[in-house]
Amino acid sequence: MDLPRGLGSVRAWAGVILVTVLALVLRVYHLGSIHDLIFDETYYVKDGWTLIHNGVEMNWPDKPDPAFTSGDVNSYEDSGEYVVHPPIGKWVIGLGMLILGGDSSWGWRLSVAVLGSLSVLMCTLITRRLFRSTGIGLIAGLLLAVDGLHLVMSRTSLLDLVLMFFALAAFGALLIDRDRFREKLARHAAAAVVRGETLPLLGYRAGFRPWRLSAGILLGLACSVKWSGIYFLAIFGIMTVLWDWWARRRVGERRWMVNGLFRDAVPAFVAMVGGALLTYLVSWTGWFASDKGYMRNWAEENGHPDGNPVVNALRSLLHYHSEAYDFHIHLDSPHPYQANPLGWLLQIRPTNFYYRSYDYGQMGCQVEKCASQVFSVGNPLIWWLGALSIVVVIVVGVWKRDGRAWAALAGIVAGYLPWLMYLDRTIFTFYSVVYEPWLIMCLAYALGLLVGPPGADRERKLAGTLLCGSLLTLIVLISAFFWPIWTGQVIDVRQWEWRMWLPSWT
Numbered sequence: 128m129d130l131p132r133g134l135g136s137v138r139a140w141a142g143v144i145l146v147t148v149l150a151l152v153l154r155v156y157h158l159g160s161i162h163d164l165i166f167d168e169t170y171y172v173k174d175g176w177t178l179i180h181n182g183v184e185m186n187w188p189d190k191p192d193p194a195f196t197s198g199d200v201n202s203y204e205d206s207g208e209y210v211v212h213p214p215i216g217k218w219v220i221g222l223g224m225l226i227l228g229g230d231s232s233w234g235w236r237l238s239v240a241v242l243g244s245l246s247v248l249m250c251t252l253i254t255r256r257l258f259r260s261t262g263i264g265l266i267a268g269l270l271l272a273v274d275g276l277h278l279v280m281s282r283t284s285l286l287d288l289v290l291m292f293f294a295l296a297a298f299g300a301l302l303i304d305r306d307r308f309r310e311k312l313a314r315h316a317a318a319a320v321v322r323g324e325t326l327p328l329l330g331y332r333a334g335f336r337p338w339r340l341s342a343g344i345l346l347g348l349a350c351s352v353k354w355s356g357i358y359f360l361a362i363f364g365i366m367t368v369l370w371d372w373w374a375r376r377r378v379g380e381r382r383w384m385v386n387g388l389f390r391d392a393v394p395a396f397v398a399m400v401g402g403a404l405l406t407y408l409v410s411w412t413g414w415f416a417s418d419k420g421y422m423r424n425w426a427e428e429n430g431h432p433d434g435n436p437v438v439n440a441l442r443s444l445l446h447y448h449s450e451a452y453d454f455h456i457h458l459d460s461p462h463p464y465q466a467n468p469l470g471w472l473l474q475i476r477p478t479n480f481y482y483r484s485y486d487y488g489q490m491g492c493q494v495e496k497c498a499s500q501v502f503s504v505g506n507p508l509i510w511w512l513g514a515l516s517i518v519v520v521i522v523v524g525v526w527k528r529d530g531r532a533w534a535a536l537a538g539i540v541a542g543y544l545p546w547l548m549y550l551d552r553t554i555f556t557f558y559s560v561v562y563e564p565w566l567i568m569c570l571a572y573a574l575g576l577l578v579g580p581p582g583a584d585r586e587r588k589l590a591g592t593l594l595c596g597s598l599l600t601l602i603v604l605i606s607a608f609f610w611p612i613w614t615g616q617v618i619d620v621r622q623w624e625w626r627m628w629l630p631s632w633t
Contacts, residue, residue, distance in 0.1 A: 150247035150272035154240040159232035165481040175221030182413030183420040184208040200229035207421035211451040215351035216286035243281025267571035273606040276505035290352040297345035304338035316378040343399035347406025362541035466556040468546040472514040477504035498623040516573035538565030
């Protein structure tokens with residue numbers, strides 16, 4: 128993501144770098160200190176390891192984790208494993224192990240930690256570009272850097288942060304595409320006026336739009352991590368077309384809707400949906416090339432022994448997807464940390480990833496009882512204020528017809544609202560990391576409104592700045608307080624209890 132124009136001051140650059148470095152340090156500090164596969168790392172780390180060596184996920188013998196964590200990383204079987212998520216997220220995890228080895232707990236988590244740190248940088252720059260405010264951008268970056276949910280997900284090799292990374296990058300690409308389209312449209316309109324042409328009859332042709340195609344590829348990668356990426360493809364596709372229609376309307380095109388439909392919407396569909404679909408198919412290259420992938424030869428074994436190899440491969444992949452879809456929609460096995468989506472925004476039931484208890488003398492415990500936990504709970508103040516800021520942003524979007532507000536809400540619509548259709552499924556609060564950057568954008572925007580616009584009264588601006596600064600200071604202090612249970616530190620069990628703010632957290 129390129130830095131927006133106007134972000135040229137030394138202080139602004141320093142702020143962006145400082146926030147990014149802070150995010151990186153928090154995400155890699157003692158990253159490999161827990162040499163256990165925590166929560167769903169038991170699936171994705173081993174899948175990543177076999178993917179980089181075989182091109183597909185492989186089966187493992189019963190209870191393989193003790194052997195794997197002790198260094199026996201090649202005890203997998205010679206047959207493909209049935210998995211229900213596409214491969215890209217596991218390829219990403221596997222890259223870290225390709226660098227540091229499958230027996231390294233740093234290697235298990237390195238790739239996701241890097242993407243988590245980069246997503247803080249992207250959120251800072253994207254928020255700045257969206258709201259045209261360096262201050263709001265830096266606030267967003269700081270909030271994301273110190274939030275516990277994002278921090279834990281950056282330090283754990285699960286798929287959801289990887290999905291978020293690609294969706295956020297696609298959003299940034301569409302923002303750049305929007306700005307470049309508007310600049311070219313404005314120049315075209317000005318040139319038409321100079322030539323004496325009638326402005327309302329303009330029918331600007333944008334031509335090839337590489338950033339929109341890039342967004343399609345990135346959204347294809349998001350779908351190749353988890354199928355829920357398709358919601359981002361749909362919502363962002365609508366968003367980018369609405370941006371084009373609004374730009375055409377503002378320059379005075381009489382047929383702005385028709386022009387936008389045929390010259391913007393149709394090409395956008397081809398670039399984004401076509402690019403995403405092609406990317407998704409390419410992500411399965413390892414499975415296509417393998418003879419060990421699960422259901423790889425299903426078509427040949429079920430009525431098409433002499434069929435075209437390419438067609439048979441697609442038939443087999445389609446059947447595989449049908450089986451995986453059936454698994455997802457019927458996933459209702461009870462889990463102690465499953466959480467209703469209605470409580471996600473308030474972090475009512477976060478997910479415990481790892482917990483160990485120790486007696487005096489064990490693992491450096493200096494009291495009677497100690498606890499070590501990795502708890503994927505967000506900073507409560509960030510999430511509670513973030514939930515309130517969504518209401519504020521909706522009101523501002525309606526009252527002031529502020530398109531920036533609706534853009535900030537787009538990621539929440541794509542990443543959160545679809546889960547309200549699956550209230551009876553076994554799902555978890557940590558899925559919220561996928562839409563968290565847009566929640567942060569809403570909160571940063573609301574804090575920017577609190578400070579006031581550039582021309583606001585001096586006393587009003589001073590009061591708003593002090594209040595905003597106080598809230599940010601309190602947020603950072605709360606993050607410092609929760610740091611031990613985000614990173615598995617060994618602490619007095621009474622201190623652990625102090626951090627269980629809600630009964631539903633235990």
